Each structure stands twice: as C-alpha cells, then as structure tokens.
Amino acid sequence: MDSRSANVFGIDRSLTGKVWRWRGGNMHLSEGAGGLEDDIVTQLLLSRGVAREDLARHRVPSLRAFLPDPSQFRDMDAAAERLAQAVMTGETLTVYGDYDVDGATSAALLILLMRRLGHEARYYIPDRLLEGYGPSGEALVRIGAEGSSLIVTVDCGAMAHEALDMAHEAGVDVIVVDHHKCAPELPRAAALVNPNRLDEGEVAAGHGHLAAVGVAFLLAVATLRTLRRRGYFETRAEPDLFALLDLVALGTVADVAALHGLNRALVAQGLKVMARRDNIGMAALIDASRLNRAPTCSDLGFALGPRINAGGRVGEATLGVRLLTATDAQEAREIAAQLSRLNDERRAIEQVVQEAAEAQIERQHNRAVLILAGVGWHPGVIGIVAGRIKEKTGKPTLVIALEADEAGCGKGSGRSIAGVDLGAAIIAAREAGLLVAGGGHAMAAGLTVAPEKLEALSEWLDSQLAADVSRAGANQSVLLDLAVAPRGLTTQLIETLESAGPFGMGWPGPRVAVGPVRIMKADIVGVDHLRLIVGGPDGGRFKAMAFRAVETEMGQALLHTAADRRLWLAGRAKIDDWGTRPQAELHVDDAAFAD
Known part of the structure; x- marks a missing residue:
C-alpha cells in the first residue's frame, strides 16, 4: 500500500466506478501517525508538486515570494505607459469588461485604481443576449465617439481582430488585457497583455493560468511603477494595491483558474482583505449571501461568484461592476439583493435547460x-x-x-x-x-x-x-490524501488540512477516506442531496453529505445499503458550524464497500 500505484484498500471499482489511489505517499492514519516521515501539511504540499527545497515558500504563500516582474510580459510596459499618460493628462478612459465574474472584477479593479489615482474611468459591459461575448467594433467606435480616446478591454479582446481594426480606423487606442488563448496573428491594439500569447517568453508563459483579473493586477503594479518614475506621487500618496486583492481573489476563484503559484498567493492574501470588508459592495455581497463569517475559497465559487454572474446571465450586465465599485452602502445593499433575486431566477431557468439537455x-x-x-x-x-x-x-x-x-x-x-x-x-x-x-x-x-x-x-x-x-x-481515479478511522475525523484535523490551502482548480482540496463505517441513517435533503449519519467500530460517529447525488448510482446504493454492510467514504472533510458546537462532517464524492 506504500506505492502510489497500489489501489487503496484494494478498491479497483468504487460506487462511481473508479479506482482508489494515493495522491502522494500513504497517509493511512487510522492506526496512528507515528510512522510518517513528514507532517500532514508537508505531505499535502509535496503531493501537489512542490519541491522539497521550495516548501517554505508554499507553506505560507505571499505575493513577495510569487509576484513576477510585470515587465516580463509582452506589451506590459507599453500598456502601463499608455495608462499612465491617460492618468497624467486627464484623458477620458473606458474600461470594457466581459459580463462574467472575471470580467466584472477586472473592470472594477481598474476603475477603483483610476479613482484612487484621482482619475474617473467609465465602463462598458456588453449585454450577453444582444451583443454576445467580446468587444464589438460598433461598441468600440461608439465609445470613442462619446469621448473616450482610450479603451481597456478586460477578459476579452484577444481574438477581436475585426472589432479592434474598426477602433483603430476610428482613432481610438485599445489596450487588451486578457487570458484566453490567442491565435498566431494578434489583433491590432495599442498593447495586448496576455500570458497566453504564443510569442510570450518563459516567465510570462509560466503564468498562463492567471485569470484576467490577475493580469489586470499586474498591469496595476506596472502602472504605479511607471507613475512613480514619472514623479506622479511626489505630491500625492500612492494607492494601496493590496486593498484590491479581494477583487482578484473573487475573479480568480470564480473563473476556476488553477490555484497554484501566483494565483494561490493572490487568493490567500485576497481572502484576508475580504475579511476586512473594506469594499462596500463586497461587504453587501457577503451579507446577501447570508455568510456570518469571513468568506472561504469555497464561498467565492459557490456563493459570491454566482450572484455576480447572475447579473450578466439573466439580468443587467452592469450590476456586478456597479456593486463592486459602489460608494454608497444603501445602494450596494439594494444591488446585492437584486443579484440574489436574479440568482434564484437563474437557478430555475438552469433546471429547465438542464433537463432538456440531459x-x-x-x-x-x-x-x-x-x-x-x-x-x-x-x-x-x-x-x-x-x-x-x-x-x-x-x-x-x-x-x-x-x-x-x-x-x-x-x-x-x-x-x-x-x-x-x-x-x-x-x-x-x-x-x-x-x-x-x-x-x-x-x-x-x-x-x-x-x-x-x-x-x-x-x-x-x-x-x-x-x-x-x-x-x-x-485514467479516472479517486486520489486520496489520507485515510482516518471514524474517530479521527475531527475539527482539529480539518483545521490542519485547511492550512495547506487555499484549494481549488489545480490545487485540489485534500480528499479523505474515512472508515470502515456503517450507515445508521440515510435521508434525502432538498431536491437531490443525500444526508448520512454513519458510525464506526471505534465509536466514532459523524454526518456525511452527498450533494446532487440522489439520482446517481452511488446515491441509490447508499440509500439502500443494508445496516450491517461496511463502507469506506471518500470526500472533503468540512467543519459544520451551524450548531452550538462546530462538528466535523464529510462531503462525500465517492464510496466503496469494505467487505
């Protein structure tokens, strides 16, 4: 069982039809942890590709440790110079954003940056239904005719050849800030900053996992450096870019960008900023999501992000940017409430389309x-x-x-x-x-x-x-990080596991196998969620949730498993803090019979 290729507990076909394997080394803690060479957090980092000599940098990810020199990115200096020129001359500027969370946070970041530099920027968010994705030439020309001689597109524009040609012919400069794949031939722009350009150097290309909001943050760093060099801050204070990291965290997680390297540092620090609730709109969004604690990485993807997205999906596309740049608390609360209502509407529409598609x-x-x-x-x-x-x-x-x-x-x-x-x-x-x-x-x-x-x-x-x-x-398999006996699933263990986060795409949350257990109670919660109460021979007892699982083969098997049948459960260990005392629970994504 010490081999990574060996099946965990001999399971070669689970209830979801997968084989169980260790992600890294064998972390079977049901018989004690005394034999482990490394502590749990070290094992988690190593199994996610961190070199042993680089452990210290990844254990507490900081921007100082991971932030590259923005000048390593093609066109970054040209974009920063053009933005700095607009700030120093009072030039009219419009930020053209996509209608999803990455686009909204990218646009909000640049708008707030401009505001803190003493320069008001306009914004334009296309209507998903009427205009579709990406900048349209007609919109760019119209924005130019309304007085903007500089447009910055965020989370779009890398493939907008025709639209940018039209803007160029109209005498409008366009800076493209994007992260989507590029074709060999790039559109005509004043600058095109995108780590996924095919002509990027090694350092920039190594940051191709950045969301657009991450690229926008690097542009903000470069712009402040340019303004500093030009003497802009001799008579005024520099804005605190770290205060904008809550936007970067939200856009990065909601866009399902890989959370390794710089992204992990951006999100880790952004969550700390978000907990301060300095951004009026973000605070209203947190309250509308009914969170009574500081948001976690999971909350960004499943509570905050969908509400911002709802505006672009089924409502008014500008709501996200308006909320995240709001200066009035009452207005922010009203927009956040509207986004929550739209999110409920989105769920209903989604269910109808999903049934038809399935x-x-x-x-x-x-x-x-x-x-x-x-x-x-x-x-x-x-x-x-x-x-x-x-x-x-x-x-x-x-x-x-x-x-x-x-x-x-x-x-x-x-x-x-x-x-x-x-x-x-x-x-x-x-x-x-x-x-x-x-x-x-x-x-x-x-x-x-x-x-x-x-x-x-x-x-x-x-x-x-x-x-x-x-x-x-x-190659489908369930990769496990550790296994524990039922009594070993504790809040203390979960806190230790979470210290290796934040987790997300590319930096998977620890998957724990717990067992053997017997199902003491199984019932359906909501429409299609399965709730289990399980117990083990060591006296351990805990709640397990299998979300959207009732109609699956695994869900049906768990619902009808005999009380004397033993199982292993695998999933994310979480802390349930709704009651009077925090309890450990398991969010199940797979299960297998133990006998």
Whole structure:
C-alpha cells in the first residue's frame, strides 16, 4: 500500500466506478501517525508538486515570494505607459469588461485604481443576449465617439481582430488585457497583455493560468511603477494595491483558474482583505449571501461568484461592476439583493435547460464530446449546464442555445475535463470554417455556430479529441490524501488540512477516506442531496453529505445499503458550524464497500 500505484484498500471499482489511489505517499492514519516521515501539511504540499527545497515558500504563500516582474510580459510596459499618460493628462478612459465574474472584477479593479489615482474611468459591459461575448467594433467606435480616446478591454479582446481594426480606423487606442488563448496573428491594439500569447517568453508563459483579473493586477503594479518614475506621487500618496486583492481573489476563484503559484498567493492574501470588508459592495455581497463569517475559497465559487454572474446571465450586465465599485452602502445593499433575486431566477431557468439537455445525452452515448442544442434555451445558463453535464458524464460538453429563426446562429458554451484542451479545439474548429466565432482556454470555451454546421462540428471534434478523451477516461481515479478511522475525523484535523490551502482548480482540496463505517441513517435533503449519519467500530460517529447525488448510482446504493454492510467514504472533510458546537462532517464524492 506504500506505492502510489497500489489501489487503496484494494478498491479497483468504487460506487462511481473508479479506482482508489494515493495522491502522494500513504497517509493511512487510522492506526496512528507515528510512522510518517513528514507532517500532514508537508505531505499535502509535496503531493501537489512542490519541491522539497521550495516548501517554505508554499507553506505560507505571499505575493513577495510569487509576484513576477510585470515587465516580463509582452506589451506590459507599453500598456502601463499608455495608462499612465491617460492618468497624467486627464484623458477620458473606458474600461470594457466581459459580463462574467472575471470580467466584472477586472473592470472594477481598474476603475477603483483610476479613482484612487484621482482619475474617473467609465465602463462598458456588453449585454450577453444582444451583443454576445467580446468587444464589438460598433461598441468600440461608439465609445470613442462619446469621448473616450482610450479603451481597456478586460477578459476579452484577444481574438477581436475585426472589432479592434474598426477602433483603430476610428482613432481610438485599445489596450487588451486578457487570458484566453490567442491565435498566431494578434489583433491590432495599442498593447495586448496576455500570458497566453504564443510569442510570450518563459516567465510570462509560466503564468498562463492567471485569470484576467490577475493580469489586470499586474498591469496595476506596472502602472504605479511607471507613475512613480514619472514623479506622479511626489505630491500625492500612492494607492494601496493590496486593498484590491479581494477583487482578484473573487475573479480568480470564480473563473476556476488553477490555484497554484501566483494565483494561490493572490487568493490567500485576497481572502484576508475580504475579511476586512473594506469594499462596500463586497461587504453587501457577503451579507446577501447570508455568510456570518469571513468568506472561504469555497464561498467565492459557490456563493459570491454566482450572484455576480447572475447579473450578466439573466439580468443587467452592469450590476456586478456597479456593486463592486459602489460608494454608497444603501445602494450596494439594494444591488446585492437584486443579484440574489436574479440568482434564484437563474437557478430555475438552469433546471429547465438542464433537463432538456440531459434528454439528448442518450442519443450521443458513443460521442467523445457531447453537443447538446435546443431552441429557446437561455444563453445565460448554458455554461453552467455544460459544467453540470460534464461532471455527470465525464465527457467534454458543449451546450448550444439555438434561435427560433433557423437562419440565426447558435450561441454555445463548453466545459472540458482534465487532459482535454477544449479551447484549442474550438479555435481550430473556427479556423477550419466550422464556426462563426469561438475561443477559450483548456477547460472552458465559447462559440457561435450556424445550425447546419452542428453535425459537422460534432464529427470534427470527435475526430480531434476522441483519443484525448479516451486517455482521460482510462485514467479516472479517486486520489486520496489520507485515510482516518471514524474517530479521527475531527475539527482539529480539518483545521490542519485547511492550512495547506487555499484549494481549488489545480490545487485540489485534500480528499479523505474515512472508515470502515456503517450507515445508521440515510435521508434525502432538498431536491437531490443525500444526508448520512454513519458510525464506526471505534465509536466514532459523524454526518456525511452527498450533494446532487440522489439520482446517481452511488446515491441509490447508499440509500439502500443494508445496516450491517461496511463502507469506506471518500470526500472533503468540512467543519459544520451551524450548531452550538462546530462538528466535523464529510462531503462525500465517492464510496466503496469494505467487505
């Protein structure tokens, strides 16, 4: 069992059909931890790829340790010089943001930066339904005609060749701040800052996992350095860039950016800033999410982020930026409440679209990539639905909203699985003439497609990605960080595990196996959540939750398991602090019979 390749507890097929393996070394603590060479946190860091000589830097991730010189990024100095010029001359500037959380936080960061530099910036957020993703040439020209001689696009623009050509012809300078995949030929811009440019150097390319808000933060660092060199702060105080890290943390986590290296440091420090509640809009958002404590990384992805997204998905696209740049507490509370209502509406719409999309899955069981399309599906929820179906099927999934008019194009959003670069495939499909537009990154992509091209697109993606999907499926396993006896699942253990965070994409939260246990009680909570009360032979007893699991094979097995049958449960250990005394519980994502 000491080998990483050995099956944990001999489990080669769990209730979700996976094999159980150790992520790093064997951390089976049910018989005591005396034999471990390293402490638990060290083991967690090592198993996530940290070199032993680099442990100290990763144990407490700080910006000082991870922040690169922004000048290592192509066009960064040119962008900083152009922004500094706009600040010093009082030039009218507009920030053009995408309508999701990354776009909203990126736009808010630059707006607040300008405000603290004594310069008011305008903003423009396109309507998802009427304008679609990315900057349109018409909008850029119109913004220029309204007085803005400089536009900064954030979280969009890397592939907007035609739109930026129109802006250039109209005499408007555009700085692009983006993180999506680029084509070899870049659009015409005053500067294009994107670590995923194909011509980037080694240091910048190594930061391709940054969300757009992370790139915007580096631009803020570079801009302040430029202004400092020009003497701008001889008569005024420099703004505190660290105070903007709550925005960076929210955008990074909500955009599912990989939380390693610089991103992990940005989020770790941003959570500390968020706990101070200095940003009026962020504080209102936290309150509207009914959090009575400082937000955690998980809260950013599941409570705060979806509310900001709801404005762009089913409501007014500018609500997120307005909230995060608000100066009036009452206005902030009203916007946050409106976003919460829109989020409830989004959930209802999402359920309808998901049910309709899932009805099409069976007809595509032999496809490596699922393409699910329907007339009248709300474009604002297709990305979420694609993610849900991807999780359920284990396949890359594209969900496309078709217009009632057959001549109209469908708007699609896709989510991928580890090991399958969907964004690159979508860009290649566009270049092959199968798409009107398309782009993205490895795990997510967006597209515009003519209805008559759907079948050809499906065939083409199958031919391009079938081998990658097959390899990814063959490697499906549950990676465990440690195993404990039931009495070993304690709040103290959980606090120790969480100290190796923050956790997220690319820096997975510790998965704990607990057992053997017997199910003492099983019931359904809400629509499709499963709640278990389990106990072990050592007298340990705890609550376990399996979310969205009732209709799955695992959920049905757990609901109907005989009381005398022993199991191992695997998942994230969490602290339930709703009661009078914090209790340890397990959020189950897999289970296996122990006998």
